[in-house]
């Protein structure tokens with residue numbers, strides 16, 4: 001089923017998850033147990049990340065997205081980056097996705113990788129959206145796009161970033177998933193900017209439950225999310241108590257989600273970090289509120 005159809009036919013907020021394939025050095029089967037447990041929570045869909053390197057990165061994404069959909073009966077979205085791929089490579093990846101019954105793509109530019117020369121066929125995610133929509137063999141894929149409540153790190157300012165986001169929607173992105181954030185007021189201001197810019201597609205709020213300190217340090221340095229003092233206090237207090245930090249991280253994410261749902265957001269996209277325990281605890285806490 002296409003994700004846009006899920007949004008169009010649902011009378012409640014959408015609740016979806018993100019998962020990632022195992023590293024190349026681990027067998028693909030190593031994630032199957034977690035996959036099964038997470039799929040059993042029956043989210044509206046699960047998106048599967050794509051390795052940053054370009055060529056060859058798609059096969060594990062394809063395999064996991066296919067398993068989620070075809071074996072566990074949950075709709076899936078395959079992430080696809082374009083900056084390190086040629087048009088021919090994108091054609092062959094999309095053909096593979098289609099052969100595996102995958103209908104939904106999160107169309108991304110991707111990040112530049114040190115030592116890898118970008119291929120230059122695609123500069124922005126909007127180029128990938130346009131390419132897919134303009135080619136009849138690909139045009140029936142449903143497209144999602146990424147968005148940044150705290151502004152993409154490379155953008156000059158929030159006005160430029162929101163106008164660029166509108167280009168992505170005009171190029172075919174039918175639904176947006178946000179970068180993680182820890183301060184809901186940042187997301188509400190972003191929704192206002194999107195509305196003013198005429199962006200009318202559903203926007204899901206990306207929520208990452210923080211369950212260990214190194215995870216948060218890595219995430220914040222990668223995406224620049226700001227940390228409210230309330231959040232920093234929790235991190236400091238439970239820094240050396242892994243179980244307490246995990247539970248506090250779950251509680252913080254639940255509080256964020258309750259507030260977002262009460263404010264009528266279109267959906268919540270939970271970055272599960274492949275952790276079935278955390279995904280289950282949060283699902284149980286919010287399922288009756290959707």
Ligand code: FAD
Nearest residue numbers: 049050052079108109110124125146152154155161164179
């Ligand atoms: P774009 O939308 O192309 O934007 C990139 C920058 O270019 C922005 O500053 C934007 O303002 C600007 N821009 C965009 N369009 C134009 C235009 N037409 N003219 C001028 N400027 C423009 N990375 C991975 O490698 N694998 C993943 O699986 C993955 N999943 C992600 C999932 C989500 C929900 C999010 C939020 C991010 C994900 N990323 C992933 C990270 C993403 O690849 C990076 O954030 C990347 O830097 C930007 O990708 P984008 O698709 O948002 O780029």
